[in-house]
Amino acid sequence: MCKLVCRIFLWYLHSSPNYQLAVRIGYLLFWLLPAWAYAQKPVPPAFHPEPEEALKRYQTTLTQLRQEHPNHRDLPDLKFFLFGMGDRLKLIYRNGRLLNALTGNIEEQWRVEREVIVPSEYLVQLTLAGETPPQSRTIQIREDENGVWILQPDKRPKLIPGTRSRVNLPTFADKAYGPVLRVLHQELLINVINGRPVPNFLVYARPWFRDAALMAMVLRATDNLSLIRDWIMAIRDPFDRNNRGIAEADNLGQVLFLISLVSDKSHPAVAMVLDSVRRFTKDTHIVGRTDYAEHPVFQTKWLKYGLKALNLPDPYVIPAQYDTYSALVWWAYRDQHVAGKKFDDETGRNYPYLVWAEDNFYGQSGASEKRGMVGSLDYPLSWEQQASAAHYPSLTVLERDLVKQKLAFPHTWHAAEMFLLLSQQQLNK
Template identity: 45%
Template sequence: MTPLSESTFLLFGTGRRRSWIYRAGALWPLADQGHGFQWETVRESIDGGAARVELETRAGAQVVIHEDENGLWLDEGGAVRCLDDRPGGRWPGFEGHPHAGRLRQLHHEILVNLPCGAPLPNRLVYSKPWYRDSAMVAMVLEKTGNLGLIEDWVAGLREPFDRNNRGHRESDNLGQALYLISLVSDRGHPLVETILRTLPEHATDGHLTGLSDYAPHPVYQTKWLLFGLRALGLDDGDWRIPSQPDNYSALFWWDFRQQHVPGAGFDAASRVRYPYLGWAEDHFHGRPPPLDLLRMNAPLTWEAEASEADYSALAALDPGLEARRIALPHTWHAAEAFLYLHELESTFP
């Protein structure tokens, strides 16, 4: 499957570091495009799995831009400078894993989207975290020992809904917020009591109701609620997962797998625009990982034609991305791909 764009670039600046972008012979800080570095290049190599760019200039100089656990580095002909040595998180190498290179790159695409500890779907086109995406990102950070990067953000949560989809109070947010809290705190977090008081307003016949992504998804919403309550050791009472088709049910692949009524899956167009749906759905059903829903070049992940993304921010990076409404990379996509590939001990038969 051909991705929606051939644009190639690399984001740098994981964890607490300043964000930089490399593209087409230029490296600049995200917040100040006019103050960076530019080279006339005759050769360029971008290795997303190593967070590394190698250049050869017209003058024959060798330039390397490289990020690792210790910092972000610029090497111009052997003259090395550190652009940022603030904490960037833990960087497992996944040595011996059949998908080690992809895992490193997917992990990096998550770590570069945590400005001030707030997990953004894509820091170029989104300004606020989404609980749904953040919960999946947190699953990755837990596996890689990086929950500390978002601990302050979770500790500061006070609203039961992120209200990112046109202000809607999306019911799945309730369980996602509880789960996020469970990773770094306990039932004493001030948002927990607020969520428990809010639940009756969004309940029908023992399950959650309301909208998620502009549609009712009671199975998915209630699975998240039960998972969040149990993660905090809270009583799940009489909540029950309704027995009805819900295509979002297959997005919840790590628990409550038996509580699923088969129905229509995601169509091909949706899987391309929102590839996290395809990765999660295939994970749930035990299908081979959809490697065709990863780009061949950096970044690996994307989202397209999202209703709440501000694609105008891409104009300076690549006008083609703005025109086609494509954001690269995307953390929910990266998280779903990482979590599926990480559990595989061999390439899929």
């Protein structure tokens, strides 16, 4: 930008009939441009003074969460951390290496004597092995609202190329589970890739409207919708067709809701949705396939919610029948629900977002009735297993055993359901 301004000024200097005025403008630019350039330069984060204390605070909050939500699951402890929230280069830290998560290339490498991973601070602290001077033995990899940084006490902070972009990172200091919410928020933001919200960027190449809608609810709450605005504006097909090409009926309402967050009913996809509704209409509701089964209550609830979000006419009536997916729309139409069998424990292990959604719906207060699973790890907190459409071989860059187990973490729908439930609890002061 500075070079462009200088070129324009030189052209003006040579072509202007008022040479003295041009010189004065040049003098003004001489003083203003450096200040402007400095203002555009991101300010690096401070070297964290007490990462181990921060880790203890986070682990204490996790312990409280596990006490309140006693349904637990052991997960493989790989001791890794992901960097690259929003539209940033995706990086994996593990075992002294900082890897490009998509290519496996080693971006940075250290001989490490000790590591401390602090998920709630988006921080990895390394104590280096070898003969380095004491003041140079500590390195911090830290992500903030401006990018991913490598910090050393005696060196200039290094902004890792490809990570400079803006995200909003609230501290959630007023929430009972503030440190946990920071991690869940990170697990959502890490899965925005090229402006698109995906369930897990390693095993899913395309966004899913179901997952994206829940993800967008969190991004709206944290003022990060700009990260996916262009993707929403570019939607034309009202179906993501990710389940073997099937046009899933719930996508219609999800697309309308997503559009309402950044646009209005003039969006081109709105007409496509309204035209597509006809093929699913049965009596006064809609019915079609979602996850290879009919879920008319779930699908009609989503459609009504999307229509309402855009102030569009809504002639539809939620059918009074049992639907296993009815509770998944827990933020609206709660009184239009026919109770029945809930998701079993095996489903909760593999697809934990379904049971966390039920917890959101029922708002159960007794600890023994809270069925949403909490993993055994400090990080990540969300996962999915045995998904039919996930491409698990991509997990090789992280750990080969995950491919065999068909286990991917983190996962955005799971993280969003947990976030939306836990964020309702204020800190007792």
